[in-house]
Amino acid sequence: MTNILDDYALMSPLRHRNNWLKLAIVLFGLLAGISSTSPVTPLFIAFCMGFTTVALGRAPLKLYLKLLLAPLGFAVTGVLIIALFSGSGQELLSFKLMGYSVLLRKDGLELALLVLSRSLSGMCCLYFLVLTTPMIELFAVLKATRLPESFIELSMLIYRYIFVFLGMAISIRYAQTVRLGYSSFSRSLRSLGMLGSTLFIRSWEQGDKLFLAMNSRCYDGKMTLFEVHRPVRVPELLLTSAYFLLTLALLYLTKNASIV
Amino acid sequence: MIILETRSLKYTYPDGTVAIQDLNIEIMKGKKIAFVGQNGSGKSTLFMLLNGTLKPGQGEVLFHGVPFKYDSKSLRDIRKSVGIVFQNSDDQIFAPTVYQDVAFGPANLGYSKERVDACVQQALEYVGLSHLKDKPPHHLSGGQKKRVAIAGIMAMEPEVIILDEPLSNLDPVGADEIVDLLNEFNHFGNTIIISTHDVDLAYRWSDYVFLLSNSKIIGQGTPTEVFKDPELLKKAGLRQPTTLEIYREIERRGLAYGRNSPKTIPELVNTLKPLDLMWVDVPPRVKEGDSLNIGVMYGEYATQSPYEAVNATVLHIHPNGRAIVELKRKGIKAGGILIYDTNNYSLPEIKQILKDGEIAFVGAMGKKSKILAEQDGVGLDVSSGVVDKSILMALCGKRCLILTAGGMVDHAFKRIKEYVEKSGIEFTVGVVNREEGCMWLKETGDNSETLKI
Numbered sequence: 001m002t003n004i005l006d007d008y009a010l011m012s013p014l015r016h017r018n019n020w021l022k023l024a025i026v027l028f029g030l031l032a033g034i035s036s037t038s039p040v041t042p043l044f045i046a047f048c049m050g051f052t053t054v055a056l057g058r059a060p061l062k063l064y065l066k067l068l069l070a071p072l073g074f075a076v077t078g079v080l081i082i083a084l085f086s087g088s089g090q091e092l093l094s095f096k097l098m099g100y101s102v103l104l105r106k107d108g109l110e111l112a113l114l115v116l117s118r119s120l121s122g123m124c125c126l127y128f129l130v131l132t133t134p135m136i137e138l139f140a141v142l143k144a145t146r147l148p149e150s151f152i153e154l155s156m157l158i159y160r161y162i163f164v165f166l167g168m169a170i171s172i173r174y175a176q177t178v179r180l181g182y183s184s185f186s187r188s189l190r191s192l193g194m195l196g197s198t199l200f201i202r203s204w205e206q207g208d209k210l211f212l213a214m215n216s217r218c219y220d221g222k223m224t225l226f227e228v229h230r231p232v233r234v235p236e237l238l239l240t241s242a243y244f245l246l247t248l249a250l251l252y253l254t255k256n257a258s259i260v
Numbered sequence: 261m262i263i264l265e266t267r268s269l270k271y272t273y274p275d276g277t278v279a280i281q282d283l284n285i286e287i288m289k290g291k292k293i294a295f296v297g298q299n300g301s302g303k304s305t306l307f308m309l310l311n312g313t314l315k316p317g318q319g320e321v322l323f324h325g326v327p328f329k330y331d332s333k334s335l336r337d338i339r340k341s342v343g344i345v346f347q348n349s350d351d352q353i354f355a356p357t358v359y360q361d362v363a364f365g366p367a368n369l370g371y372s373k374e375r376v377d378a379c380v381q382q383a384l385e386y387v388g389l390s391h392l393k394d395k396p397p398h399h400l401s402g403g404q405k406k407r408v409a410i411a412g413i414m415a416m417e418p419e420v421i422i423l424d425e426p427l428s429n430l431d432p433v434g435a436d437e438i439v440d441l442l443n444e445f446n447h448f449g450n451t452i453i454i455s456t457h458d459v460d461l462a463y464r465w466s467d468y469v470f471l472l473s474n475s476k477i478i479g480q481g482t483p484t485e486v487f488k489d490p491e492l493l494k495k496a497g498l499r500q501p502t503t504l505e506i507y508r509e510i511e512r513r514g515l516a517y518g519r520n521s522p523k524t525i526p527e528l529v530n531t532l533k534p535l536d537l538m539w540v541d542v543p544p545r546v547k548e549g550d551s552l553n554i555g556v557m558y559g560e561y562a563t564q565s566p567y568e569a570v571n572a573t574v575l576h577i578h579p580n581g582r583a584i585v586e587l588k589r590k591g592i593k594a595g596g597i598l599i600y601d602t603n604n605y606s607l608p609e610i611k612q613i614l615k616d617g618e619i620a621f622v623g624a625m626g627k628k629s630k631i632l633a634e635q636d637g638v639g640l641d642v643s644s645g646v647v648d649k650s651i652l653m654a655l656c657g658k659r660c661l662i663l664t665a666g667g668m669v670d671h672a673f674k675r676i677k678e679y680v681e682k683s684g685i686e687f688t689v690g691v692v693n694r695e696e697g698c699m700w701l702k703e704t705g706d707n708s709e710t711l712k713i
């Protein structure tokens with residue numbers, strides 16, 4: 001079976017740290033990144049988050065780079081357009097492209113760099129959360145947000161059954177493949193249709209079975225969520241504060257600086 | 261005392277399939293019960309009726325003599341006392357983590373948070389899964405899921421626990437562990453009901469067997485009674501248990517002794533003694549039917565253990581003064597089995613025992629003991645079928661140590677004692693660190709004294 005992102009989060013050693021601390025770090029990173037006016041702070045945040053995810057969170061570096069690459073592709077195209085078509089200050093570069101003259105201006109370039117670094121820092125922050133905090137840890141957080149109980153219960157059950165049905169879909173597909181269900185285009189369509197309908201019926205049945213399973217253990221309409229208590233340890237606190245302070249300092253120092 | 265009872269029970273599925281008809285059974289408290297039957301004979305359906313999940317079309321189910329009522333409060337009480345482990349663990353486990361799944365039952369019983377935690381920890385330790393408590397179920401193997409499902413029920417501490425095919429999909433060692441677990445649970449007075457098509461398991465494990473075929477009970481009784489009858493088994497679409505089949509063949513060839521129904525390999529081996537006859541010179545005044553003390557034999561004359569005290573019964577005296585006697589052998593330096601309770605575990609003590617006791621064979625029962633042994637580098641020679649293997653080794657004059665804990669200590673002790681009593685082959689067995697002192701090692705000392713003579 002292929003690993004999905006949640007699996008990496010489950011294996012990460014940072015999984016067993018305080019969820020609130022992680023959330024605070026991510027939130028702080030996002031806010032600081034957005035409120036920065038120079039690219040230095042966001043780049044620093046991106047570096048710190050990336051380092052933490054890969055070195056402390058043991059996310060495979062290759063996977064991490066691959067993950068960054070996809071959204072970065074979009075960001076880069078957007079940034080190019082901003083750099084070339086916006087701004088009004090000093091000209092840095094100009095060339096002709098298919099008859100059009102393209103100008104690269106100073107403030108355009110600065111804006112482009114800022115956007116790029118901000119999106120990078122945002123991505124790194126979110127990936128930090130995604131790769132170190134599996135869904136099962138977030139249920140406790142959901143609960144604290146005072147969402148309706150049934151919503152949380154439902155999300156817990158859905159989480160579990162996503163994997164049951166994923167497993168089911170994979171094995172049905174495999175069973176179809178070994179009996180040549182995907183050997184031609186029309187057959188593939190037929191097989192896929194069968195897969196879908198079977199999955200639908202199975203999920204219906206599974207609902208019945210789930211009800212039986214819950215009832216046979218005296219289900220009385222509420223599913224208690226047991227939070228694991230994970231106190232924030234001193235080294236974590238120190239490291240986080242150092243990171244926060246450094247970021248704030250950078251934010252202050254680079255307030256009016258320009259790098260181009 | 262009857263704990264569960266059904267009276268002319270009938271169940272028909274909505275599509276018209278009659279899955280259970282005219283079923284009258286009585287299940288005794290504290291017993292190990294097995295329902296054996298082919299695929300589709302109605303075992304799973306019956307189990308769901310026994311726990312109130314399905315409502316019978318006709319007839320009734322009684323718990324402690326009181327008929328089931330199907331309102332939600334009564335059902336809750338029934339389900340609190342009768343726990344069921346489903347055939348397919350994926351149907352049973354629904355919470356996002358192992359811990360939360362096991363905690364689901366106790367939490368529904370309205371326990372306090374601390375008590376729920378204690379129940380869950382205990383149940384997980386019991387099935388040897390404490391280290392996986394934060395994992396999501398889709399990261400577990402089939403056997404591990406089965407154990408989570410069992411822990412989820414055990415955490416509710418039901419009086420009766422029903423397991424539908426508890427050993428399907430398990431490797432031999434894992435299956436053995438579950439069996440040990442069930443035995444231990446039974447030792448504390450809980451009734452255990454399983455369904456299986458594994459006749460070997462039903463034969464050797466259960467106290468009472470129900471044969472189910474085509475939605476009816478076609479036979480019931482102790483495993484020895486039920487599996488003795490080839491006709492009945494044929495009707496149920498089952499075969500004889502392997503040990504019994506081997507024994508029948510050996511007996512037919514005149515190689516086995518006595519009319520037994522051996523359940524385990526040691527018992528089977530024990531029946532392989534032909535009548536032990538010998539010509540001896542007898543003193544003049546001896547009559548037929550007298551007993552003689554022949555003394556200690558060893559070497560090739562001792563057949564069952566290195567040294568044997570032999571008594572003989574005179575069967576026939578020939579006119580020339582020689583007589584035919586039947587020998588009764590009693591091993592004096594057969595091996596021994598020592599049981600070590602790992603609840604009071606200390607590594608130096610084990611090392612001491614291994615050295616002083618000349619232990620040749622070490623086994624562990626129960627996940628906890630196995631993990632302990634592995635951690636501390638105590639080499640295990642066997643981890644499944646431990647009691648049987650130890651008896652076989654002891655018969656060959658070796659000394660064995662079994663590491664185990666809690667109720668399994670008593671269970672193992674009881675089984676070995678029973679064997680000694682039944683077979684008449686004596687070897688020492690004792691629990692080391694329970695009663696004061698080390699009773700077996702003392703006996704070893706005595707033995708070596710005797711042997712010097």
Ligand SMILES: Nc1ncnc2c1ncn2[C@@H]1O[C@H](COP(=O)(O)OP(=O)(O)OP(=O)(O)O)[C@@H](O)[C@H]1O
Pocket residue numbers: 273274275277278279297298299300301302303304305306347457
């Ligand atoms: N949901 C259902 N709807 C209709 N018929 C069913 C349903 N479940 C089981 N049956 C039928 O009821 C009969 C008894 O099934 P049951 O599952 O109790 O058998 P079993 O003894 O547990 O078999 P196995 O050893 O395969 O688990 C079978 O003939 C089966 O086809």
Ligand SMILES: [Mg+2]
Pocket residue numbers: 303304305347424
């Ligand atoms: Mg079944």
